[in-house]
Amino acid sequence: xxxxxxxxxxxxxxxxxxxxxxxxxGCKVSPRAEIELSLFLKxxxxxxxxxxxxIKATEGHLNIGHDVSIANNCFISSESGGVEIGDYCxxxxxxxxxxxxxxxDRLDIPICLQDKVSRGIKIETNVxxxxxxxxxxxxxxxxxxxxxxxxxxxxxxxxxVIAQGNPAKAIFKRRQ
Amino acid sequence: MEEKxxxxxMDVLGLKREEIRDDLSPDRLDAWDSMNNFKLITMIESEFSxxxxxxxxxxxxxxxxxxxxxxEKNCP
Numbered sequence: 001x002x003x004x005x006x007x008x009x010x011x012x013x014x015x016x017x018x019x020x021x022x023x024x025x026g027c028k029v030s031p032r033a034e035i036e037l038s039l040f041l042k043x044x045x046x047x048x049x050x051x052x053x054x055i056k057a058t059e060g061h062l063n064i065g066h067d068v069s070i071a072n073n074c075f076i077s078s079e080s081g082g083v084e085i086g087d088y089c090x091x092x093x094x095x096x097x098x099x100x101x102x103x104x105d106r107l108d109i110p111i112c113l114q115d116k117v118s119r120g121i122k123i124e125t126n127v128x129x130x131x132x133x134x135x136x137x138x139x140x141x142x143x144x145x146x147x148x149x150x151x152x153x154x155x156x157x158x159x160x161v162i163a164q165g166n167p168a169k170a171i172f173k174r175r176q
Numbered sequence: 177m178e179e180k181x182x183x184x185x186m187d188v189l190g191l192k193r194e195e196i197r198d199d200l201s202p203d204r205l206d207a208w209d210s211m212n213n214f215k216l217i218t219m220i221e222s223e224f225s226x227x228x229x230x231x232x233x234x235x236x237x238x239x240x241x242x243x244x245x246x247x248e249k250n251c252p
Contacts, residue, residue: 148211164211172214175230 005058008037040078044068044087057083060099060118065089065125081120081137089123092131092149097121101137124159144174177251180223181243188216198240216242224251 015031022028025043029035032051041057044066049055053074055062062078065087070076072093076083079100085091100118104111119138123129127141130149141147142159152166161170185191189207191200202208208216220242221227226249228236236242 162211162214171211172218175227 012037038062050074050093060120062099071095071131078121079116079118079137081118083121083123085123086125086127086143088126090128092129092133094132095129095135096133097123097135099137145170146174177224177246178243181220181246184216184219184223185239188212188219196239198243199238201238220246224249226251 014034017035017037018029018031020037021035021043025047026045027043027047027049029049030051030053033049034052034054035041035049036056036058038057040059040061041055041064042062043049043064046066047064047068047070049070050072052072053070054076056077060078060080061082062076063083064070064085067087068085068089068091070091074091074093074095074097076085076097077099081099083097083099085097099121100116102111103114103117106114117137121135121137122140123135124141124143126144128146129135130147130151132150133147134152135141136152136154139153139155139157141153141157142161144160145157146162147153147157147168148162148164151164151168153163153168155167157163157168158170160174162172162174163170182193182196185196186193189205189212191205200208202213217228217233217236224246228245232245236245
């Protein structure tokens with residue numbers, strides 16, 4: 001862990017982080033959330049981040065749109081591939097958005113010591129992720145789609161559908 | 177039409193053929209939750225090559241209503 005990270009994590013009180021994001025982006029971060037102070041992280045106006053959520057953007061861009069609601073206890077991390085979360089998305093409690101994986105092609109080296117892989121995650125506008133949803137690296141979710149609770153998204157979900165399962169698949173097309 | 181619909185109901189809701197009755201509804205059948213309802217509608221649309229509007233879907237409160245809707249759409 002480098003010195004900058006240590007200083008940020010242990011010496012800057014969470015309420016100051018909340019204030020910084022409120023002034024810089026006009027977003028409401030709970031003082032009980034753990035949001036990294038990072039140049040990679042951009043958050044849109046009126047976005048809300050609930051208690052005990054953790055957002056890491058150490059090695060890749062993480063763009064969160066405006067009017068996004070991130071509930072309690074969510075985990076979002078971006079790596080080199082980046083993570084995009086569109087405007088008006090609703091992210092329910094206990095959602096994990098994990099922007100990296102590991103190579104595992106060598107049997108003689110522990111997986112954690114093999115290279116990281118990060119293809120990136122794209123969540124378009126107006127997406128609703130149900131409680132406990134897991135979004136894995138490489139996933140793309142089309143605008144207006146709904147992912148039902150506890151689903152695992154690892155591929156492409158088209159726009160305006162309701163998707164469910166592991167791996168999540170579209171089961172219904174939204175309509176008027 | 178009856179045969180195809182019964183097969184979909186058996187596949188999606190796990191019903192046996194003798195359990196299928198027109199008055200069966202989500203209130204009476206635990207397996208008929210909101211997600212299975214979406215799957216049911218999608219499979220019916222795909223099998224009969226039709227598309228329901230949201231207001232039509234809201235009217236499908238039991239199996240009898242689904243049959244009636246399919247007859248109205250002249251599904252074979």
